[in-house]
Amino acid sequence: MKSYLHFLANCRSIEELWSKHTEKMADYGFDRLIYGFTRYRYGTSLGDPEDFVILSNQAKAYMDVFIGEGHYTHAPMVRWALENEGACSWNILGKMARQNVLSDAEQRVVAFNQKMGVRSGYTISFKSVSARSKGAIALTARENMSQDAVDALWAEHGRDIHLMNNIAHLKILTLPYENPGRTLTKRQREALEWVGDGKTMQDIALLMGLTSATVEKHLRLARESLSVETTAQAVMKAAFANQMFILEA
Template identity: 75%
Template sequence: MKMREYLQFLSNTKSMEELWSAHTERMASYGFDRLLYGFTRYRTSTSLGDPEDFIILTNHKPEYTQTFIHEGLYFHAPMTRWALENEGAGSWRYVGEMFDGKVLTKEEQRVIEFNLGMQVTAGYTISFKSVSMRSKGAIALTAHPGMSQDEVDEIWAEHGRDIHLMNNIAHLKILTLPYSAPNRNLTKRQREALEWVGDGKTTQDIALLMGLTSATVEKHLRLAREALSVETTAQAVLKAAMHNQMFVLEA
């Protein structure tokens, strides 16, 4: 598939699964067989927010993501720090330079040792342009096991601009697609109730519109708050809207 055809395909994908399957295959054709994409809207000066609220897409093995993501190793990764401080594409040669210069913290050194054991040793990180102070997105492109950073840098010298463009388009498209973190899926009824709240309807109004009792509507809204891990219905509407889970066109 030619570049223009691929970008057109990306822009027309209807689901996260469709996009991610195509994108991992495309990046593998350049030598990057493992990808890790992350996006947060809840960044602060000391935190990237609750990992349960991240958009995480990856084709790494579960044993890698369990430690790197769910046990918080990502927060101390040198290229995570680089991505937070920069925008654009960065060679992982930066990590080697830090290691050679002995400026790694104990936590960062642990990340390096873990990655070495998982054959995550060469690649590039793309840090996407932020649209707000609290949002940040990046993708780590890991090269095939056995590839050196010199080989990866050669690939980037020849194809880097195309790879960067494709990832930028993929990132922008991801932000428009419905996404729900594991165990945070809304049912159709919960989503419908939130949509009516977003339209300014009262509980009594929603009960009439949905053909339910007010108590049942309140139950759907409570379960929606629990599913999204928020305290108020207003917060639930905001989070569902941010994750494109409201006013979704049925397939």
């Protein structure tokens, strides 16, 4: 446990962290994970899915439907995570069904999960520091583990599992993350960094050894890559994703 927490604290990339974390959770019987985080929640929306941080070792066939087709928006445990903080056993799904509080869409998600072997597990909803941010992780147990077996395991090891996932979540928030289609070039990143430092267009052109028109082109392309309207929004989004002032090997 202590050794693993030291690893998390010193991890330098999301890829390295996620590979080790999935191995560690599998040691406890949770062989399929989905981690999700957004900084762009507002009202009933979680924001643009392309801005989510999504990490998973679930099968592609499952993720193509659950995330790609938007099933997550009707998942009962996602609803629970948005309304609560802490850890929750999936035995709550049986209680919801008996109380007849699942919508038709939620029942379809439950049926899809059952079909795909996602039947027992735990969900952890992380504490938020902003009304617009939310993170959670779904820990799916091996198909041969019943929910009763998972609950018994959690009674013995739940505090440690919860702690490791909390630390992993906090570490992920410090690491650079790029979504497909949201990738910045080195020049775009550099231009945004100078804007973040308060430099004028003329200053940036001089510092980068470019013309003002070329700097504006890099900033325009950065705005397009990040799908925002203003350079200030681009600076904020790049900073949120830890894509600015990053250390390169």
